[in-house]
Amino acid sequence: MDADAARDKPAFPAASIPLTVRVQAESFDTAAEIAALSHGRSDIGALVSFSGLCRDEGGALAALELEHYPGMAEAEIRRICLDAITRFGLQGATAIHRYGKIAPGAPIVLVVTASAHRKAAFDGANFIMDFLKTGAPFWKKEHRVDGARGDWVSAKDADDSACARWLR
Amino acid sequence: MDADAARDKPAFPAASIPLTVRVQAESFDTAAEIAALSHGRSDIGALVSFSGLCRDEGGALAALELEHYPGMAEAEIRRICLDAITRFGLQGATAIHRYGKIAPGAPIVLVVTASAHRKAAFDGANFIMDFLKTGAPFWKKEHRVDGARGDWVSAKDADDSACARWLR
């Protein structure tokens, strides 16, 4: 399915649960996204947000460049979020992932989860991040301050193990 | 130690780590607090926020009233945050807890943690919330829509077990 179809498709089995998924080059307003998920609602007891930022690696990194697979990136994140909504009974979720060149200190990814209770919101955000890291088609390349040819970041075995814990 | 002393005391063994602890009646700006913790820094890779909101319990709840022990409430939260900073190597933490009457949909508590890596930020926020719930001197009383005399919320055994997991 293409990205537009994924965006418009009702989220079964959680059709009435607010879900926002965006893949974009521009930055985002973490505050506004958190507010949007809880605005006007009094059934939410817990909101968890995770922001992943570009670190400068002790000053060595000039920027990260994120390549992505247009269409599939959004579809895959949407699948992961729907899994999380069903599995943890979330009352809402937002996931935004950027691509392109990102400077140190700038945000790369945002996940927000809403639930009646704290554990579900924490677990949901962690689950989404675990599977997003290993399943969403993004690749990071480092641009170094010294101008040396950047390297593609290697995938970590730890990321796969992090996913495995949800299968226990 | 009284609240003012706690506020001004340098945070040993993490003297240079930004730590903000506030106990207040007024609401807070989640967005601004998250931004404040990461502003101008490029060594942070992960920011986690937890917001605890007042649920309306299916429309039955008019408000929660939070009583607290002035001075000790802030000192205790500060102790818990310093523990978390040391234990998880956090690069910053913010904890804000309100008291007084809180309407459904409004925030009660905010915890924000910053770290180089995701796991430490998630674990730090969870740890702070676990110990804050069982150790910070706050008590919730329910005010019901039907005007019936409100009850004090009972402490949950589950909250104690949540703390116990960190001792394993």
Added chain:
Amino acid sequence: MRTVDLVYFSWVRERIGRGEERIELPDTVLTAGDLIRHLKGLSEDHASALEHENVIRVAIDQEHVDHDEPLGAAREIALFPPMTGG
């Protein structure tokens, strides 16, 4: 005999009917647990508030303590039910 300031919170406060009081402590009251048992003899309200001793939490000078903790030179002692913040 010595003087201490007591503070109460939540339903302990409501049942005793006040948020704080200053009392004289006999020299036989050595620990937090001794204090709870002593207070139960002061009035029916105190007895009702502190009936289930094991659920009463104690803080001495704003730090949590167990019931077997000596009161020492405590200036302010707080009694309250299990906490329900967060």
Added chain:
Amino acid sequence: MRTVDLVYFSWVRERIGRGEERIELPDTVLTAGDLIRHLKGLSEDHASALEHENVIRVAIDQEHVDHDEPLGAAREIALFPPMTGG
């Protein structure tokens, strides 16, 4: 023979030297794994990019599949290294 669109990402794309290409597939190429082995015969760049077959991930029409997945009526097949987003 049938026609499929291939898309490449990250160092697979860099080593092959292009982001996409349309190729004719012999009828003997049935699975994603077959496709990888077939592509390695096309050029030195393809062989270099796909040298370590077990690290190459495959998506058929934008869904992840294992190497033993039949290509079926695939229109777009993507080859890429392990993902490093988040």
